[in-house]
Structure formats: C-alpha cells, structure tokens
Amino acid sequence: MKFEPINTPDKRFSPIINSKQDCGCSVPEKADSISGAASIQAPYISGYIKTATGDIPQVYTVLSRRDKWETVKARMSSFRMSFTVEPGIYAAGNPDENSDVIVTANYKMSFDTVRRELNGMNVWILVLDTNGINVWCAAGKGTFGTDELVRRISRTNLSKIVSHKNVIVPQLGAPGIDSGEVRRKSGFRVVYGPVRAKDLPLFIRNGYKCDAEMRRVRFGIADRLILTPIELRQIFAKFHYFALFVLIFFGLTTEGIIFRDSIMKGYFFLAGGILSIFAGAFFTPVFLPYIPFRAFTMKGWIAGLVLSGGAFYISGVFESYNIFLVISAMILFPLLSSYMAFQFTGASTYTSLSGVKRELKIALPFYISGLILSFIFLILYKASDWGMI
Amino acid sequence: MIYLKDITTLQVFPEKCTGCGRCIEVCPHAVLKLEDRKVLIADKDRCMECGACEKNCDFGAVSVNAGVGCAAAVINGIIRGTEPNCDCSGSSGSCC
Ligand code: SF4
Numbered sequence: 001m002k003f004e005p006i007n008t009p010d011k012r013f014s015p016i017i018n019s020k021q022d023c024g025c026s027v028p029e030k031a032d033s034i035s036g037a038a039s040i041q042a043p044y045i046s047g048y049i050k051t052a053t054g055d056i057p058q059v060y061t062v063l064s065r066r067d068k069w070e071t072v073k074a075r076m077s078s079f080r081m082s083f084t085v086e087p088g089i090y091a092a093g094n095p096d097e098n099s100d101v102i103v104t105a106n107y108k109m110s111f112d113t114v115r116r117e118l119n120g121m122n123v124w125i126l127v128l129d130t131n132g133i134n135v136w137c138a139a140g141k142g143t144f145g146t147d148e149l150v151r152r153i154s155r156t157n158l159s160k161i162v163s164h165k166n167v168i169v170p171q172l173g174a175p176g177i178d179s180g181e182v183r184r185k186s187g188f189r190v191v192y193g194p195v196r197a198k199d200l201p202l203f204i205r206n207g208y209k210c211d212a213e214m215r216r217v218r219f220g221i222a223d224r225l226i227l228t229p230i231e232l233r234q235i236f237a238k239f240h241y242f243a244l245f246v247l248i249f250f251g252l253t254t255e256g257i258i259f260r261d262s263i264m265k266g267y268f269f270l271a272g273g274i275l276s277i278f279a280g281a282f283f284t285p286v287f288l289p290y291i292p293f294r295a296f297t298m299k300g301w302i303a304g305l306v307l308s309g310g311a312f313y314i315s316g317v318f319e320s321y322n323i324f325l326v327i328s329a330m331i332l333f334p335l336l337s338s339y340m341a342f343q344f345t346g347a348s349t350y351t352s353l354s355g356v357k358r359e360l361k362i363a364l365p366f367y368i369s370g371l372i373l374s375f376i377f378l379i380l381y382k383a384s385d386w387g388m389i
Numbered sequence: 390m391i392y393l394k395d396i397t398t399l400q401v402f403p404e405k406c407t408g409c410g411r412c413i414e415v416c417p418h419a420v421l422k423l424e425d426r427k428v429l430i431a432d433k434d435r436c437m438e439c440g441a442c443e444k445n446c447d448f449g450a451v452s453v454n455a456g457v458g459c460a461a462a463v464i465n466g467i468i469r470g471t472e473p474n475c476d477c478s479g480s481s482g483s484c485c
C-alpha cells in the first residue's frame with residue numbers, strides 16, 4: 001500500500017474516473033485496503049482523516065467545475081460511458097465515531113449529489129460497488145443489494161470506524177436491500193433515508209424521519225426533460241440504417257440507383273422519420289401527463305399521428321405526393337413514434353413490469369402488421385412510380 | 390401519473406402483518422397503508438412492482454412479482470429467452 005502525498009490531488013491523472021467504453025459489468029478485481037479506499041487519489045479528495053482503521057479520504061463538499069462538467073457529459077452520453085468512484089468509505093466534513101453513515105452507489109453523479117448536499121455536515125459516506133450505476137437502477141438489478149452492503153460494511157471495517165450500528169440507505173435502494181438480512185449478517189440496522197439527497201440534512205435534523213413527500217418518487221417535467229438527450233442519442237445512433245434504406249429505396253430506378261432521386265423524393269420520408277423520433281422520444285416524454293391514454297405505446301402513437309399528420313398537412317404532402325407513399329408514411333411514422341415512446345418506460349419512474357409486458361403483447365401485432373402494410377404501400381408506390389400500375 | 394389499471398401483481402396478507410410500517414416507509418408511490426396495524430393496499434394502480442415492500446417485510450405479509458418496467462429489458466428478455474433483464478452491455482434502454 002503506497003500512500004500518496006496528502007492534500008495534493010493530481011489534477012492531470014485520475015485513476016478513479018474512467019470513461020469506460022464497456023459498461024463494466026464484469027467486476028474488475030480490486031485490491032482491498034483496510035479502509036477500503038485509503039490509497040486512492042482523485043480530484044474530489046481534499047485530504048485524509050486518521051481513524052483507528054487507517055486514513056480515510058476526505059472529500060470536497062462543494063463541486064468543482066470538473067465535477068459539473070462530468071455530470072453534463074454523463075447526461076449526454078449513453079449510460080455505457082460510466083463515471084465511477086472507487087467503492088469504500090469517505091469522510092464529508094470531520095466525522096467521528098458518532099457520525100452518521102450515508103450509503104450511496106459508485107456512480108459519480110450519485111456520489112457527487114450526496115457530497116454536495118452534505119456540505120457543512122460531518123458524516124461518513126459509504127460507497128457501494130454498483131458498477132457505476134445509480135442507486136435505483138442498481139437496486140433493481142440487485143447490485144445495490146444486501147450482499148454488497150454487508151460486504152462493504154465488513155471490508156471497510158465500519159464497526160471500528162463508528163460506535164453506533166446504523167447505516168442510512170437511500171429509500172430508492174430498498175428494492176435491492178433486505179434490511180432484516182443486513183442486520184442479521186452485519187449487525188447494522190438499515191435506516192431508510194429520503195428519496196432525494198437534498199432532503200438528507202432535514203431528514204437527519206428531524207431525527208431520521210421522512211415526511212410523506214420525502215418518500216414519494218416524482219416524475220416532473222424537469223425529470224423527464226433531462227432524460228431525453230440520452231434517449232434521443234441512443235435512437236439517432238441507429239438512424240443511419242433508416243437513412244440508408246430510404247436513400248437506396250427512393251434512389252432505385254429501373255436504370256439503377258440515382259441519388260438525385262434519393263434526395264428529391266426521399267427527403268420527405270427522412271424528415272418524417274426524424275419527426276417521428278422527435279414525437280416519440282422527446283415530445284411524448286415531455287408532455288407525458290397531457291397526452292391521452294395511460295399506455296406509453298398509445299401516447300406515442302397519438303403524438304406521432306398528430307405531429308407527422310400536422311407537419312405533412314402544413315407542408316402540402318397530402319396533395320403533392322403519391323397516395324400510396326402518403327398512406328405508407330401515415331402507417332409507419334405513428335408506429336415508429338409509438339415504439340420510441342414505449343422505450344421511455346425504461347426511464348420513467350412509475351411503470352411496472354406487468355404493465356410493460358401487457359403493452360408489448362398488445363402492441364407487437366400492430367407493429368408487425370403495420371410494418372408489413374407500410375412496406376406493401378411503399379412497393380405499390382414504387383410500382384406506380386415506375387409506371388407499372 | 391398512473392400507469393395501466395389493475396395490472397400489478399401486488400398482494401398483501403394482513404393476517405401475517407405485525408404493523409411495523411417498514412413496507413410503507415420503502416414504497417416510492419404510497420401504495421400501501423396500515424389500518425388497525427394491518428397492511429392494506431391504498432392505491433393499487435400506482436404500484437410499479439419495484440419489490441421494495443416484499444423484500445423489506447420480515448413477515449412475508451406482502452408479495453409482488455418484482456421487476457423493471459422497462460421495454461428494452463422485456464424485449465431483450467424475449468429475444469434471449471431469459472427473464473426481463475436490463476442488461477447494461479446492450480446499448481438500448483436507459484433503465485439502468
Ligand atoms: S413490512 Fe410487513 S409486517 Fe411490516 S407493516 Fe408492512 S406488511 Fe406489515
């Protein structure tokens with residue numbers, strides 16, 4: 001174990017924040033130090049605190065510009081690009097053996113939110129290894145779970161660092177944590193904290209009590225809006241398949257592929273594709289509560305129908321384009337939008353597995369027959385374009 | 390916002406309940422309530438089957454078929470013939 005000079009975090013090199021291209025599902029073996037994180041250095045570490053079990057890194061509770069920039073990047077990039085923190089125990093402020101222990105995930109954004117909200121307090125932060133995934137999602141997968149919590153409590157020697165037997169676990173971690181088992185295996189009692197880290201100080205001041213609102217998960221417009229860039233990015237990552245198909249299909253003439261035709265005739269179809277993605281992956285999430293029906297597939301279909309229908313109407317597509325092409329587009333685009341909106345169930349905070357399964361069961365026959373139908377109309381269009389009918 | 394009607398697999402067994410209140414504490418959508426120190430379902434359609442209540446009840450008084458309400462996970466599961474799984478090595482879905 002090599003101890004790096006205290007108080008001089010190396011700004012140029014950080015072994016902790018790695019922008020991994022793979023998701024890090026396979027847990028790399030990490031060398032365990034006595035306190036779990038004693039030898040690490042990172043830009044968010046301000047120094048070390050001496051305890052019975054060794055030096056424990058102390059973190060800044062005010063976020064640096066770099067931390068904020070990483071949050072922006074994490075929001076924009078797909079989740080495969082993970083920003084992680086070394087699991088272990090950290091100090092916020094100057095905690096002692098009576099201080100509270102707050103548990104979080106080793107997703108950089110979760111960790112940053114927690115330490116920012118704890119500014120001015122003296123607490124321990126216990127970071128679990130969730131492969132760089134946030135608390136709620138990791139709890140759903142079980143990586144933020146009973147076993148990892150028990151393991152981390154023992155590896156960090158928590159019972160020697162604090163004299164009490166409580167750990168404050170975010171409520172959103174509860175789907176992964178069996179609090180009874182944690183107590184039996186580690187001796188520590190799980191106290192469920194509020195859903196949002198910003199309520200932590202109030203929760204502690206109130207004697208570890210949440211009011212009903214602090215326990216509720218909300219899905220307000222800001223929550224929904226902030227999730228759309230990732231959604232759009234993932235879809236546009238596959239858009240070139242659609243674009244390629246459109247270019248080839250519309251360029252196809254009896255004399256081979258003519259790209260002037262691709263552009264002239266195909267651009268309305270390309271624009272329709274982009275519009276339906278926008279309808280399903282942006283418009284629907286943002287206006288979620290105002291679009292009729294509860295099923296995401298229906299919401300997306302309606303948004304797609306209204307937006308693409310409206311845009312085509314305004315731009316005169318209905319009068320100037322071949323009827324087969326228009327029918328094909330009006331079948332395809334609302335369905336595309338519906339599918340995009342359906343994907344947003346993954347980002348939403350209130351959809352259930354049974355509900356998603358039922359939606360899929362009902363929507364799938366429509367998706368398949370719709371695709372076939374719209375393709376048939378495309379062929380009919382091509383046939384009439386070539387003067388065959 | 391409420392998802393589909395009458396779909397949740399949530400069940401409660403008030404006779405086993407000790408009234409400790411743990412399930413109510415962990416539920417993110419205030420689905421459960423206590424009446425005469427026995428658990429009851431207050432708002433069925435808000436349940437998202439996260440499984441927190443079942444996992445944290447020491448007395449087996451709540452049961453739910455827990456899982457993630459994520460389309461990509463369900464579709465992945467069907468394609469691979471496994472349980473719905475938001476496998477983070479896939480590139481679709483933002484549930485994880
Ligand atoms: S956790 Fe179990 S025992 Fe406790 S109130 Fe809920 S159902 Fe009853």
Ligand code: SF4
Binds near residue numbers: 399439453
């Ligand atoms: S499964 Fe989740 S949402 Fe449903 S009642 Fe239990 S804790 Fe609440």
